[in-house]
Amino acid sequence: MTNLVVKNCGPMTSLQDWGRIGYQRFGVSPSGAMDRRCLAMANALVGNAPEVAAIEFMNLGGSFTCEGGDLHVALVGAGCTATLNDSPAAANTTIVLKDGDTLQVGHARTGTFAYLAVAGGFRIEPQLGSLSFHPRSRLGGLNNAPLKAGDRLPCRQDAPQGAPMHLPVEPPGEQGPIRVIMGPQDDYFTPEAIDTFLSAEFTISPQADRMGFQLNGPQLHHAKGFNIVSDGIVDGHIQVPGSGLPIVLMRDRQTAGGYPKIATIISADLGRFAQMRPGAPVRFRAVSRDEAVAAARQMKEWMAELPSALVPLRFDLTTEHLLSTNLIGGMVDALAPKAPDHTT
Amino acid sequence: MVLTPRFLPCGDSALTVEFGSAIDPDLNGKVLALDALLRASPPAGLIETVPTYRSLTLQFDPTVTDYDALTRLLEGASNGLQPENATGTRWRVPVVYGGEFGIDLEDVAERHGLTPSQLVEIHASAVYRIYMIGFLPGFAYLGGLDPRIATSRRTQPRLKVPSGSIMIGGEQAGIVPMEMPSGWHLLGRTPVLSYAPERDPVFLFAAGDEIVFEPIDAARWTTLERAALAGEPVAERVRA
Numbered sequence: 001m002t003n004l005v006v007k008n009c010g011p012m013t014s015l016q017d018w019g020r021i022g023y024q025r026f027g028v029s030p031s032g033a034m035d036r037r038c039l040a041m042a043n044a045l046v047g048n049a050p051e052v053a054a055i056e057f058m059n060l061g062g063s064f065t066c067e068g069g070d071l072h073v074a075l076v077g078a079g080c081t082a083t084l085n086d087s088p089a090a091a092n093t094t095i096v097l098k099d100g101d102t103l104q105v106g107h108a109r110t111g112t113f114a115y116l117a118v119a120g121g122f123r124i125e126p127q128l129g130s131l132s133f134h135p136r137s138r139l140g141g142l143n144n145a146p147l148k149a150g151d152r153l154p155c156r157q158d159a160p161q162g163a164p165m166h167l168p169v170e171p172p173g174e175q176g177p178i179r180v181i182m183g184p185q186d187d188y189f190t191p192e193a194i195d196t197f198l199s200a201e202f203t204i205s206p207q208a209d210r211m212g213f214q215l216n217g218p219q220l221h222h223a224k225g226f227n228i229v230s231d232g233i234v235d236g237h238i239q240v241p242g243s244g245l246p247i248v249l250m251r252d253r254q255t256a257g258g259y260p261k262i263a264t265i266i267s268a269d270l271g272r273f274a275q276m277r278p279g280a281p282v283r284f285r286a287v288s289r290d291e292a293v294a295a296a297r298q299m300k301e302w303m304a305e306l307p308s309a310l311v312p313l314r315f316d317l318t319t320e321h322l323l324s325t326n327l328i329g330g331m332v333d334a335l336a337p338k339a340p341d342h343t344t
Numbered sequence: 345m346v347l348t349p350r351f352l353p354c355g356d357s358a359l360t361v362e363f364g365s366a367i368d369p370d371l372n373g374k375v376l377a378l379d380a381l382l383r384a385s386p387p388a389g390l391i392e393t394v395p396t397y398r399s400l401t402l403q404f405d406p407t408v409t410d411y412d413a414l415t416r417l418l419e420g421a422s423n424g425l426q427p428e429n430a431t432g433t434r435w436r437v438p439v440v441y442g443g444e445f446g447i448d449l450e451d452v453a454e455r456h457g458l459t460p461s462q463l464v465e466i467h468a469s470a471v472y473r474i475y476m477i478g479f480l481p482g483f484a485y486l487g488g489l490d491p492r493i494a495t496s497r498r499t500q501p502r503l504k505v506p507s508g509s510i511m512i513g514g515e516q517a518g519i520v521p522m523e524m525p526s527g528w529h530l531l532g533r534t535p536v537l538s539y540a541p542e543r544d545p546v547f548l549f550a551a552g553d554e555i556v557f558e559p560i561d562a563a564r565w566t567t568l569e570r571a572a573l574a575g576e577p578v579a580e581r582v583r584a
Contacts, residue, residue, distance in 0.1 A: 021391060021392055022392050023481075024392060024394045025379075025392075025393070025394050025395060025477060025550070025551065026477050026481060026482060026539070026546075026547045026550070027477045027478045027479060027480050027481045027482055027483050027521075027539075028481045127541060128541075128546065136480060136481070137480075137481045137541070138522075138541055139541055144541070180355075181353050181354075181355050181356060182353075183352050183353045183354070184352030184353060184354050184360050185352070228365075229365060229366070229367055229396075229397050229398055230396055230397060230476070230478065230479075230485075231360060231362070231396045231397070231398070231399045231401065232354075232358075232360055232394040232396050232399065232400075232401025233401075234354045234355060234357070234358040234401065234403060235355075236355050237354065237355075254478065254479055254480075255394060255478045255479075256394070256396050256476065256478035256479065261354075264353070264354050264355030264358075265355065266355055266356050267355060267356055267357045267406070268356075289353065289356060289410070289411055292355070292356035292406070293356050293406045293407070293410060295356075296356050296357070296406045296407055297406075297407050300407050
């Protein structure tokens with residue numbers, strides 16, 4: 001059996017898949033990958049379905065050895081780079097690990113969350129339908145804990161299948177303000193607070209984790225107090241407690257809460273928002289339900305098309321080639337087949 | 345009474361059906377009735393429903409169904425909805441009151457001009473309704489506290505209260521599923537684990553269930569705690 005053995009990793013490194021669905025009624029957070037776009041890309045590179053559990057890195061990377069067989073893995077997100085036995089290995093490609101190889105994943109450079117997917121996924125029993133680690137529920141991961149040095153992650157596949165690939169795509173979506181749908185409790189705020197929310201620049205505070213991102217910026221004033229009878233919470237809800245400073249609720253959030261929620265980030269923009277680093281400026285733009293649904297549809301289609309966007313990694317394209325074409329460290333692609341040039 | 349719910353958008357993939365703004369058994373009964381209806385015949389694209397005190401949150405796939413289709417369906421379904429009251433399981437939960445098991449019992453009794461045993465008598469003679477489960481896995485928000493012993497929360501919340509704590513805060517009561525921070529008052533402790541990831545069933549209580557507390561002697565704690573840790577429910581089903 002092939003294992004991926006953790007030599008070291010950051011403290012917030014954990015297994016995450018699409019999340020735990022159906023148990024919020026019992027107080028269990030859905031958890032799941034903070035950026036589903038990058039999880040889906042990493043999985044596509046190793047032939048997995050988009051939602052298969054992978055290793056999620058938050059800011060810090062880690063070091064892993066392959067034990068007992070060969071393994072295809074892929075690293076995507078946050079501009080992370082990797083080395084394979086001290087030689088550069090490209091992100092956004094299938095990385096072939098041989099028995100005994102060491103893969104070193106670097107820290108985040110352009111975002112916060114990166115994903116290391118393994119072909120076939122991990123041979124670990126899901127809990128309540130998911131491998132996603134959630135600290136407060138003591139569920140998921142390997143032995144209900146974040147990953148740590150010495151962990152042996154058993155892999156489902158004993159022998160790599162298929163050819164190494166490269167994924168020359170970027171996630172869809174605009175680069176402008178984060179799009180929101182107003183509500184559910186926008187009527188708890190003064191018109192000035194709504195104006196401020198939609199026009200001011202906020203920054204991501206250092207208090208940003210898998211539960212929520214606190215924002216710094218102008219205070220948003222409540223018109224009807226800041227206590228409501230606790231009601232349901234969803235990913236991307238922007239709640240405003242008594243301090244007037246918004247908190248965006250993320251995957252490890254609680255299932256219900258008693259602060260008014262001024263707006264909700266649309267599903268298509270949640271991954272992009274999750275990658276914003278502390279100190280980064282953020283603005284919000286209210287959109288219609290139609291625009292949000294169109295964006296969700298576009299994201300779903302983009303994910304469905306990932307396998308067909310894969311390009312074989314040609315054997316003559318060594319790591320040095322990849323480096324020289326400036327592939328490593330970003331979504332920029334120099335290897336994609338060029339469109340025919342009709343001007344000549 | 346005609347009760348028209350409000351529909352609140354929660355992004356593109358969820359909406360909340362709100363029946364009112366109070367903590368009230370009838371409103372909660374409507375929430376649970378609608379929840380039961382949707383679970384019995386889920387519309388296409390519905391992913392998950394989350395019942396809370398006075399509203400039901402629906403998560404859905406916006407590429408399969410949408411807000412307009414769902415609200416039309418929910419409007420119809422909400423007409424003539426009968427509150428689902430006290431149709432859940434009634435559980436008898438053993439509690440050791442006071443002493444190290446309930447360090448606030450004497451103080452709370454004194455605040456209300458009661459003896460500790462009078463407070464226990466009042467607390468243990470009510471039938472509590474589980475309005476919702478939330479905040480933590482298995483944390484049951486209970487209504488039905490006798491108003492005579494309603495007690496505003498501590499000004500300084502404790503960073504840790506032990507698993508199994510039987511607490512009151514304001515007019516609410518609760519059963520603590522695992523060590524957690526809380527500003528509520530600790531009257532006693534039960535060996536019952538409302539949430540145990542390794543046990544089948546993982547969760548004992550559901551929204552709409554009822555709880556009655558049975559004062560027990562501290563001498564029984566160790567045996568019951570061992571049984572609970574071994575996977576027994578310890579709470580007794582007095583009505584299924």
